[in-house]
Amino acid sequence: MSRISEERKQALLRRYGSKMANVKAGPGAMKMPGPGPGPGGRRGGFGGPGPRGAMIKGGKPKNASATINRLLAYIGRDKVKILFVFACVLGSSVAGLGGSYILRPVINNLVSAGSAEEKMRNLVMGLLIMAGIYVVGVLCTYLQQKIMIGVSQNALVRIREELFAKIQKLPLKYHDTHTHGDIMSRFTNDLDSVGEMLNHTMVQIFSGVITLIGTITLMFVTNWILAIVTIATIPMLFYAGGFLGKKSRKYFAGQQQALGAVNGYIEESITGQKVIKVFCHEETAMEEFDFLSDDLREKQIKAQFFGGIMGPVMGNLSQISYAITATVGGILCLTANFDIGGLTIFTNYSRQFSRPVSELSMQMNTIFAALAGAERVFEVMDEMPETADPADAIAICSEANPVEGAKRIKGEVVLKNVTFGYVPGKTVLKRINVTAKPGQKIAFVGSTGAGKTTITNLINRFYEIEEGEIFIDGINIKKIKKDSLRSNIAMVLQDTHLFSGTVRENIRYGRLDASDEEVVAAAKIACAHSFIERLPNGYDTVLEGDGANLSQGERQLLNIARAAISKAPILILDEATSSVDTRTEKYIERGMDRLMRNRTTFVIAHRLSTVRNADLIIVLEHGEIIEQGTHEELLALGGRYYQLYTGAVELD
């Protein structure tokens, strides 16, 4: 009995298949790490007939010529090398043609009416010439490949770097609305297709064109009648190629979507595997996956069939043309004094001629995949980066950490009439006014979704405010260079994010030039030192991805150490100790006090013990400040804060 209804099946296809990887968006919505399907591509490109395109990722390109131009620009930086490559291609193609052409006189000589010695001499000479041509051809082939690979790798390196650098500059809004899996797949699948094309296709197209032109010329030179006969078969080839290509592209799109659905479902299930087990959801998951996988198989067969038969169809159509050529050629030999040597080489030409045509048509899949991939990559590169700093933006620094040319600030933060929403029409913060004097501890409390994290997102300009202003020491933050602003604000976020690397490296991320002693000192402030010492290699222990070998609380302590080591004058703690037990938190408190001394601190916490000693507590509800004051003042008010607080005390 099937557990999944038709509706669910449609929903699965729609939900997971809309992009290459899963599409989840919205700040705060679940984040799935999605590495995407890994490296594809075949190496060692042989031009022979072969089943390619089995799993080329990508789809139809939209604006081919613009994309091509852009891609060429990347290669174009190695202009001299490209010219050399083309010279080699020319050389190898000409050698190829020459090698087959030379057979004609050689064979003719053998059947001619000369003496045996003459024939022998001519034979030897012919062979020597052939040898020479071959050597040139092989050399050119080798050089052309070697240089081309270097060129295409360089181009790939450049594109990758630019893509990565661009991603660093994109505003958080982009990151929040695009899944990692999707972005990653542009680095892997899309660039793989591009790489494939750069490596082989370009050269093959060029050599194919040259060979074609050369062969046709030689054919005409040899026997124009036969040449016309052979060329008459070209339209047949193109028609077949075009027809098959169209069909395969159509089914291709379907295959890509199904592939995306399977990938997306796998990502989600694997990442959420533990929840699946806890709810005994395994059977349902298996059924749903079976459905998606079967769907993929169906679409794959259709798509790959049309792509896959291009080889046999084109190849054998050219066999037919070979047959016709041989027949007509034979007749000509009998009737029109066409020499046998000529027939021999003509049949070779006929073979040589159809090979580039069929190879070119088989390349079409690769080309389209590469163009589509390149388009997706350029799409990201063309995204609007974070707005650039205005020309008169200044740099700031703290008293403790003076920097040349930067204005010293004390750390007074003022929010004036700040109104903001992530999505237009849905306001999250309404007319917020907060003044934090230097060194003060300001706490934000309120129910979930009230806007607390949002405020911190605005102070360091992860998002830009439309209405209202934020000042640091009287300077509007929009007038401060973003980099400078952010390096003077240390954040400890709710989600712990650690990098693979040693514990030491992770802590040092807060200030790259910190010494080892400073690292230990920061760890001590965060009460992390003791558990770090107990790790197998202490500070040099390598953390698995995102610190999987530590508990949630321990990860938070590392986060805090990271912030401790930076000397920023403004500190933001967003639920920084939510997974740390209160006893440890108390031990940290002294360290935290040291952490917060001389820094303006913004704290967001649900645990009221954390906020109790703040200089100012601000209670947010639905994006508005409904109460503010010190802990004692707010209790006395008997309002929301009192409610929140006594919710805890009530059961005393």
Place this chain on the structure above:
Amino acid sequence: MKRYWKYAKPYLSAFIIGPILMIVEVIGEVVMPWLLSNIIDNGINGGKGVSYIIAMGITMVVTALCMMAGGVGGAYFAIKASSGFANDLRKDLFRKIQRFSFTNIDQYQPGSLITRLTNDITQVQNMIQMLMRMALRAPGMLIGALIMAFALNPGLALVILCVMPLLGIAIYFIMKVAFPRFTNMQKKLDALNTTTQENLTNIRVVKSFVRERHEEDKFRRANTELKDSTLSAMNVVIFAIPVMTLAMNITTLAVVWFGGNQIIAGSLTPGVLTAFINYVVQILVSLMLVSFIILNSSRTLASARRINEVMRTDIDLTDENAAHKDMVVRRGKIEFRNVYFKYYKNNEKWVLENINLVINPGETVGIIGSTGSGKSSLVQLIPRLYDADRGEVLVDDVNVKDYSLKNLRTGVGIVLQKNVLFSGTIRENLMWGNEEASDEEIQRWAESAQAHGFITSFPEGYETELGQGGVNVSGGQKQRLCIARTLLKRPKILILDDSTSAVDTATEARIRESFRNELKGTTKIIIAQRISSVMDADKIVVLDDGKIVGMGTHEELMESCEAYAEIYYSQMEKKVTAS
């Protein structure tokens, strides 16, 4: 390899027919030059005339059409068989992973499992398709062309035979050098992917610490290493074609030399020489294909190995030996007897030591302790997410290992610390708890978890798509949805692992209130940081460093347990100073 037989069997007919059809193509390829030589020798020189030539021509065209049919058919079967094979393998691999225990899952990085299900399977699929289309064709063409060559003129054929082994040795060496370089290249690609993925996941940290330049440097290093390793591998491989072409050329020269001499001496016809030259090309091209296949199969072997690794993993937590598979959790009594546990079996240190604990049906038990003291580990033993290394865990006086996993986990509901929701509507997510839940039930438990309020505040309420953008489900809301989801299971034992850390105290109090009222018969275990969350529990268990250091009611513990008192005072300090 035996494993793969299981997947090949259903498509056996395709696996056989496909290559056979490809042979048709091969035969045709081999016959064509021979027909041409007929035209030359018999038609032209032999004087059989135009009609003979035309007859030969027609034969050739018909042969070509047969070849096309063969090729198309071969392609069809190859695709059908390879897709089917890969599909079945993929489904089975997914199934296997579904059966993994938590420990099994922990052994693999999620990214690695994902790659095995996608990329590695693709490699195997491609290889099968290629093999089916080439495996008989290339050697077939090789053998066919050799046979024809020998049939035409054994002397000349010997020339070809001399060159072949040398070529084979050259290819062998190329591959031997290339293979480890390809392996290295894969590793570098993995490294690049990891760097990129981490960067994307941690982008907030990168931005807030202004580490963009640093990240770019990291990336550049990985990028350059990848380029270098790719070049190193490719630079070896690109020797292959020139070497083969050279071999082909030398063979051609030799054939023309010896053949030419024979023609001059009158013992060979030009037609044969022509055909021979064609065969030389065919033979060497097929050799190229064979080496291409071998080269690729070494990469595929790596993929196959990775798939095997997963398939062969011993599932270390099964209910195969369960003695009471039909038993369900009825009362909700839990007992730990001398339990010891650790995650990494090689570690010396226990995560849980000498745990002895009895929880009676319907009790509310709080578990409190410092970070890393073993609280999550303790509760995860109850639904057998992990197994204890020593001692026993009993539910309703029966060892948990004697329940079927399904019954056990239906009866024990646990809200994990890390909350995961899936693509779908809120309703669909909640119904994971009970696939047949009615709307009223869903609403009832959503209310109990204090989630109904915010759900109805969304424009689409329960039909809101989670994860399609537009909806900001905050941390606290997510937690409440996860609680509601578990409540819908109506478990006899409910475990909350710090599931209200992001929920404000007032809301949390309401949740506890509704538990008190609506879950009277349910045994509740609550792990929390806030004393307030566990203060009114029937029993509180205090853990420290994997051991139970206190157990009892709040009042008892205030007297007897120093650790507990510390925690209390650290949270209640205000009370002491203000009043």
